[in-house]
Amino acid sequence: MQPAVEFRGISKHFGAVKANTDVSFAIAKGAIHGLVGENGAGKSTLMSILYGYYNADGGEILLDGRAQQIRTSQEAIRLGIGMVHQHFMLVDNMTVLDNVMLGTEGGFRLAAHRAATEKKLREICATYRLDVDPLATIQDLSVGAQQRVEILKQIYRSANILILDEPTAVLTAQETESLFQILRRFKEQGKTIILITHKLQEIMDITDSVTVMRAGRVVGAVQTAQTSKEELANMMVGRPIENNLPRAPYNPGKPVLEVRDLQLKDSSGVALLEDIGFTLRAGEIVAIAGVSGNGQSELMEILSGMRLPTSGAADFDGQPLPYNRHDADGLPLVFRDLGIAHVPEDRLRDGVVKSFSVMHNTVLGYQDHLKGKFGLFDFKQIAARCQELLKEFDVRPPNPDLRIGLLSGGNQQKVVIAREVLAQPKLMLVGQPTRGVDIGTIEAIHKQLLALRDAGVAILLVSVELEEVRALADRILVMCGGRITGELPINEFDTTRIGLLMGGMHKS
Amino acid sequence: MTFEDLHLGSIVVSTVRNAPVLIFAAMAGLFAERSGVIDIGLEGKILASAFVSAAVAFTTQNPWYGILAGMAVSIALATLQGYVAVTQKGNQLVAGIAINIAMSGLTFVVAQYFFQQGGRTPDLGTARLPYVTLPGSAAVADVPVLGWIWTQLLGGHSILVYAAFALVPLVHWLLYHTRFGLRLRACGENPHAADAAGVSVERTRYTSMLIAGMLCSFSGAYLAIVQSGFFLRDMSAGMGYLALTAMVFGNWRPFYTFLGCLMFGFFTAVQIQLEGVDLPVVGRIPGALIQMVPYVVTVIALAGLMAKSVAPKAIGVPFVKSR
Amino acid sequence: MTTNDMPRWATGIVLPLLNLLSALLVAALAIHLLGEDPVDAMRILVNSAIVNPEGLSYTLFYASTFIFTGLAVSLAMQAGLFNIGAEGQMYFGGLGLTLAMLAFDASLPWYLLIPVGMVGAALFGALWAFIPGYLQAKRGSHIVVTTIMFNFIAASLMNFVIVKYLIPPGEQNTASRVFSDAAALPPLNAWFPALGDTPLNVSFFLSILALVIYGVFVSRSAWGYKLRATGLNKHAAHYAGVKISAMIIVTMLISGALAGLGAVNSIMGSTHYLSLNFVGGAGFVGIAIALMGRQHPVGIFLSSVLFGALIQGGFDLSLEKPNIPTETFIFIQGLIILFCGAMENLYAPVLIKLIKGKKG
């Protein structure tokens, strides 16, 4: 049988960066094909070429055995290709319905097809058990729901070849499972699916075949049934990955952070956080588990000074945190000066300035510490500091003058973590540290966090990845609906119980 | 003169008459900006189309030819802006400012070259647009209130005035109820999403600029052919910037923008009437200070009443498929 | 290869020159159509604006004002604020300066009077920018709108103040009285007689100083870092501990002060009195300069000189060639802004090909 998609010698470079070099492989019709590789290996680039978003410098693409010129996304869509991008391609202030209709309006007047489209969407939602309200506005939806909208779009367009670029990065285990249900149905219908993910377990769970990329080239192509996570990992990073990182025995010190009775209401009076209270000690990692959107982000914002609580207090190092102000302007600096470092969960929004160089980004938040006479920077010294840091944290490429926006997500994250670790904080707030990050880098980041813990830093970790929680945490708090619904030590780690708590089942 | 001399009726009618210049331009700006292209060049397009409309209307003695010619020029300028914004991926603010400055000079030079009247065109005489007399005007003219409403408020305007007011619901419809509007808004909010959905961002933005150019030309034509009857150098006198203000004021939404235009028209009319009038409490306000009434009111309204204005997210950013 | 990785000489020199050339080519066409010889016109223009020392000195005189307004707009732009109000701020700065002069020019010596005048100008300019800045920071009122409105309001207010209070009794001219000689900025021709009888004065050096300070502070200081972070990503700036509203207000204050300082050159350096509409569009030119100069000190300097040269050269040219009205140079200004500022990469593809070709 003809393969549904075949890449032949695809090459693509951006300036000096060779994103794809002579990439060739084929995907059978009706298969779920995994694509794995480190950050920056060129996966997204390759898929963008298939989707007509970029044009390759060389090589050709065959669909059903026929060479096709795919110069624009329109052409790709016409050829039955659909893509769910790594960053959602949704118009925030429009409804789900409008987002689905965009590009497939069916006529000049929207009204003509609106009702029919809405009906069809509801049918699709029912059939595939997708929980999406077609009339909801995108910006009001959780990440998971936005992900479902992207899927919905593709089902509606009845794409035959579906590309999913890291669709599970922001999903909970349950959400991932229901996505996979849908993908299996697609497969039954004879559709071809390309799945990019950094979670090798997912590859093992759902794909039929896998292609591994490294540094723009294909380094391996195997049938899933004939490989293992370890082998894949080895192919990806060129060395085995340690699954269980060694850690020093749990030996917490004195309390660093004591949170009492925190409340947060939004402008319309809806409670976002209620009765939050816990204690965090030096030298321990406390993880907050929970489905995203249950108040974890808000809690981190409050603890890092980016936002004020409506009421409640928190003591840091025995002193109350200064929440008695009328706005949070400038507060993060105060907190940072106290010794609170923060790796924000949305790194592109909060953590970096995309058009600044890597070096300039290592200054972010610490500009007032690094300034010298007359408030001027000594860039020689800062560059040296940056260079060292890039080496220590294995940021690739280790070029301080590169715009950080040009780094892969994983490497951006390493820069942010490096910056915060370097500040030698007493308390480290870490939000989703490995979202979208490859396994090699995850390992590196985890090592850094554990080292920090062992050095006596208190770490508060927010993560939706239970694997990550298990790998790092000493204690686990579970949040649901803005409350802490339960707490358990790591040796009582129990996925089912955590799942129940995440769903709001109270401490029994 | 006393406070009672404030003629409300006259103010209302004057509001209606003053608003079209702003409405056309603001709606033009709306198309450009909702599609993601900043249009600070409204002023230059108004001026250019005012000149060309007047010059051609005078030469051909036909106002409609004037309007068409003005439209062609304004569309050409808008396309140039589109070329800078879309194809060249250049700075849209710079392009707009450049057009404003260039047109201020060029209209004078060309007018002077052709007509030798100091950058003025000759009087259009009869080559202007007629005023619409509503049927039955004669009959109701003397009926109190109704007569005024029928002959002064509703009737007795140039056809362009009706066009301006009709434009607002039309723009609303186009923007919110058609395929084109959906694509346009998407391009202004998140062009990457539009592109991924198979919409050509370039095509949509060019089309929007085309429409912006066309609408803006009416503003110029109204100024030259309807309100003045000739072209005079720099006669746009800041209207383009005011239209922009009305649009921001109206949060880039047609109806609120329209209200913004009316507000300017209204307060300009009030300001005219207020000059030299003894007001209660404050007494007679000096003329120079009265001139600032519309602007002060705008600032107060912006500061006090309006929620934060939210511009289309992708505005001013060239669409580049890259990180 | 993209423009980002072209060599610096190509993006910094060749491209701008090609663009300038294109603008001048279009301008030449216009001059030709007006019935004059473009080559001759260009020669006169360059001669009178650059080659002739007296002309050059006028060029630099105009540039001194433009540098200040250009800096005002640039600084605000770095923080993501589009300050269209430099015109009104400079106008108001002129008022501050004049009030200071009217109060002290009889009593203070020049070395005190000049700083006092500058402080007055900066203070009033800052004051006029404060309200839009405050409203943007605290109320979210769009700064573009408020600054446009404040230009109009400044015009009305100044009209009122000048006519009602500042015109000396019995005078026709809508201007304040002339200040005493002590209030005059030292002209440079005292040291360089070759400059001739021109108003070029020490404020040219002040403007250069301002450029240097601006350059250093924006790109090398912690404050400039926060400023740029605010302009590029407000969320990240907040994360970094920048007090966003304070940053907006302070930036607008400095921006307004810079615009206000533009009045020092025009008034204390040349006319020695405040007159109606003395700003004459310098604030708007500042916008063009900031945009064309990419908010970079060298860019701001070069564009300011270019605009000064166009005013000076164009003025002389229209004197010698009556067929070319001064307004032609407004058109040419527009063309230059368009080609050099908006279509800066027009020739990039060609140039890239050429460079690549050479490298083999």
Added chain:
Amino acid sequence: ATPKLGIVYDAGGKFDKSFNQSAFEGATRFKKDTNINFIEVQASSDTQAEQVLRGLARKKLDLIASIGFAQTQAVQKVAKEFPNVRFVLIDGVAQGANVNSIVFKEEEGSYLVGVAAAAASKSKKLGFIGGIDIPLIRTFACGYAQGAKATDKKAEIVQNMVGTTAAAWNDPAKGGELARSQFERGVDVVFAVAGGSGLGTLQMAKEKGKLAIGVDSNQNHLYPGTVLTSMVKRVDNAVYDSFMQMKNGTWKGGVTAKGLKEGGVDWALDEHNRKAITPEIEKKVLGARKDIIDGKVKVIDIRTGAACPA
């Protein structure tokens, strides 16, 4: 020998539909009559005024006419530097033996058209539209009001200014809109002193079938029938005469105030407005004209610091 002559317009430019244009016309007439050429320049700013005056003076011109009060300081300064060059300053007073400052008694001419307006008005509501609120424009307004009130005590005057920036002289739409609003308030004669914006006023009067009064040059021909008359300010004559005196060697410095008596200002009566000016109006205007010339009526000039009596 033929004198070398120059003329410097102010920021309004030589086509400002106001005093610059009038000066241009005077100079052009001189050129036609004598075949003597002149150099003309526009100074767009006060700084440029000084630059251009100095530039012309260096070219050893014999006489430079500076148009507009904005050039007052520049003339004063440059005249001191070049005692051998003679200067004529229009609308302003500058010191110096080599300067002839020519000012006009705009109040007198405005008084006359005020008389005509009051006599022609049925509603006895008169309008005045100025460009910017500055002393010169107020002088027009006050003279106009004095004439109107003297003719009809009940006459009421509605006054508007177009704006506060230079754009106010080039905004015919606003000039028309102001007129329309005045008409709606019952005004039936309007006097426009607003450069190019005034054209909008005249046009609107024509459209609404009301009367308008032109200014500076004779604008009666623009809309025959609805332009009641024009308050002419003979800047053209002033320039023409100065040039002529220079040619004839009779030029003298000093301050010249040109009123009705000196032919500096006047009203305009010609074939275009012949019909609009009834014998009765004509009689009243001519009467007032004679009284002013004879000194029987003194029109107050507010520029001297006096309050406007009307």
